[in-house]
Amino acid sequence: MEYHLKTPLSAEDVKKLKLGDIVYLSGKIYTARDEAHMHILHEIKEGKKIPIELKGMAVYHCGPIVKKIKEGVWELVAAGPTTSSRMNSLEPEFIEKTGVRAIIGKGGMNKGVSDAMAKHGCVYLAFTGGAAILAAKGLNKVEGVYLEELGMPEAVWIMNAENFGPLVVGITAHGENMFVNLAEEIKKNEVEARKKLGI
Amino acid sequence: MITEEKIKEATVGLLQRASTTLPSDILAALKEAYEKEDSPPAKMQLKAILDNVDIAGKNTKPICQDTGVPLFYVKIGKVYYGDIGKAINEGVMEATKKVPLRPNAVHPLSRKNPGNNVGRNMPYINYKVTGEPWLEIIAFPKGAGSENMSALAMLVPSQGVKGVKEFVLNTVVKAGSNPCPPTVIGVGVGGSADIAMKLAKEALLRPITQRHEEPEIAKLETELKDALNMLGIGPMGLGGRATVLGVNVEYAYCHTASLPVAVNVQCWAARKSSCRIHPDGKIEYL
Numbered sequence: 001m002e003y004h005l006k007t008p009l010s011a012e013d014v015k016k017l018k019l020g021d022i023v024y025l026s027g028k029i030y031t032a033r034d035e036a037h038m039h040i041l042h043e044i045k046e047g048k049k050i051p052i053e054l055k056g057m058a059v060y061h062c063g064p065i066v067k068k069i070k071e072g073v074w075e076l077v078a079a080g081p082t083t084s085s086r087m088n089s090l091e092p093e094f095i096e097k098t099g100v101r102a103i104i105g106k107g108g109m110n111k112g113v114s115d116a117m118a119k120h121g122c123v124y125l126a127f128t129g130g131a132a133i134l135a136a137k138g139l140n141k142v143e144g145v146y147l148e149e150l151g152m153p154e155a156v157w158i159m160n161a162e163n164f165g166p167l168v169v170g171i172t173a174h175g176e177n178m179f180v181n182l183a184e185e186i187k188k189n190e191v192e193a194r195k196k197l198g199i
Numbered sequence: 200m201i202t203e204e205k206i207k208e209a210t211v212g213l214l215q216r217a218s219t220t221l222p223s224d225i226l227a228a229l230k231e232a233y234e235k236e237d238s239p240p241a242k243m244q245l246k247a248i249l250d251n252v253d254i255a256g257k258n259t260k261p262i263c264q265d266t267g268v269p270l271f272y273v274k275i276g277k278v279y280y281g282d283i284g285k286a287i288n289e290g291v292m293e294a295t296k297k298v299p300l301r302p303n304a305v306h307p308l309s310r311k312n313p314g315n316n317v318g319r320n321m322p323y324i325n326y327k328v329t330g331e332p333w334l335e336i337i338a339f340p341k342g343a344g345s346e347n348m349s350a351l352a353m354l355v356p357s358q359g360v361k362g363v364k365e366f367v368l369n370t371v372v373k374a375g376s377n378p379c380p381p382t383v384i385g386v387g388v389g390g391s392a393d394i395a396m397k398l399a400k401e402a403l404l405r406p407i408t409q410r411h412e413e414p415e416i417a418k419l420e421t422e423l424k425d426a427l428n429m430l431g432i433g434p435m436g437l438g439g440r441a442t443v444l445g446v447n448v449e450y451a452y453c454h455t456a457s458l459p460v461a462v463n464v465q466c467w468a469a470r471k472s473s474c475r476i477h478p479d480g481k482i483e484y485l
Contacts, residue, residue, distance in 0.1 A: 129379035151312030
């Protein structure tokens with residue numbers, strides 16, 4: 001199935017998505033990588049209020065190339081996804097504390113994350129790694145930036161997306177995980193590959 | 200004359216070319232992978248990759264937002280040259296603004312980002328001395344998604360070629376979907392710990408269509424490629440035929456008591472660009 005969705009996402013929006021479904025996303029999307037995850041979780045732990053509302057939103061594992069035109073105006077040059085597995089240890093708590101409904105990235109995430117997604121109603125959407133110019137087209141526009149002091153890749157860039165995709169549903173809001181399933185198949189294939197190599 | 204100004208100009212030109220276009224062997228292999236792939240999700244990933252490369256090339260924009268850390272190989276021939284390191288540093292700073300490249304280089308512990316891709320020991324330049332009548336520079340910007348999956352093993356000699364195959368297979372399985380497959384696998388065998396790692400990366404400088412000059416090593420490359428493509432990791436790790444585009448192996452003689460083996464993983468966006476600067480100052484992009 002193919003879906004065109006808009007942020008903020010409701011529980012119903014994400015619960016209907018099945019593994020392998022294609023999604024095009026519009027509305028606000030926030031980039032966040034290692035440093036932003038750590039910083040936001042720290043602020044929440046300290047009881048501070050963060051200046052962005054992540055409830056129902058989509059977080060994108062991405063460190064874009066952004067060109068500053070003038071104060072408050074940026075040109076989005078390239079914005080493909082980064083490796084999501086780096087955020088495996090941070091994401092369950094991040095999903096729980098912020099209430100995000102979609103994580104976008106590449107390469108998938110582990111069982112700890114899919115369990116958290118099932119518990120809190122969140123999905124994982126995969127975009128083609130390295131396809132940075134296609135991504136920038138769909139993300140359309142930079143609306144603002146938070147934590148700019150972390151440097152261009154690690155800052156939280158606020159994008160106004162218009163049909164960003166195709167995104168492939170890799171983990172459902174019921175905890176089904178395409179990457180964990182595929183790992184089982186790869187294990188079987190590995191036996192044959194070993195035979196071929198004579199090891 | 201080969202001036203620092205010329206080296207700087209070449210550095211900017213190389214980084215622009217490397218980050219916005221793909222080498223022809225890689226592009227041909229991606230197109231072939233697209234033709235051969237029969238699972239729809241895998242085909243969709245390869246289509247996105249090919250479309251992206253096409254648009255990036257036409258608009259001179261970076262293929263991937265991870266424009267890597269600036270690594271260089273410099274071959275110094277029988278020519279006059281100035282302070283190559285200083286000239287390349289300046290070229291990297293200018294290219295970061297001009298292309299633009301993402302400022303990726305940070306202090307490893309404080310994680311502070313100077314914003315220009317230049318810091319202690321970065322750009323990193325590998326020097327070689329040759330007898331050629333020119334200066335050759337290869338820009339090899341390396342992304343982190345693939346580099347993070349690279350690995351070294353200090354095997355014992357009794358593990359032999361089987362041990363080498365085993366380590367390469369395990370490293371690719373462990374890397375899974377993370378390094379943006381279909382990848383190119385560089386393998387370095389022998390030398391010492393650091394030499395094996397260096398050779399693994401240098402192996403990636405050779406076109407994937409060109410087999411090692413020694414038949415035994417060439418056979419190992421083909422055998423590894425075929426076996427790795429049986430794994431079914433597929434484009435972006437969503438399953439499919441194309442897990443690797445190529446496997447290149449380099450080796451060095453090593454101590455009789457050791458067998459180092461290193462794997463350097465390169466993403467599908469296997470970017471590199473090279474040029475020669477001639478004594479008259481002419482820059483010839485290769």
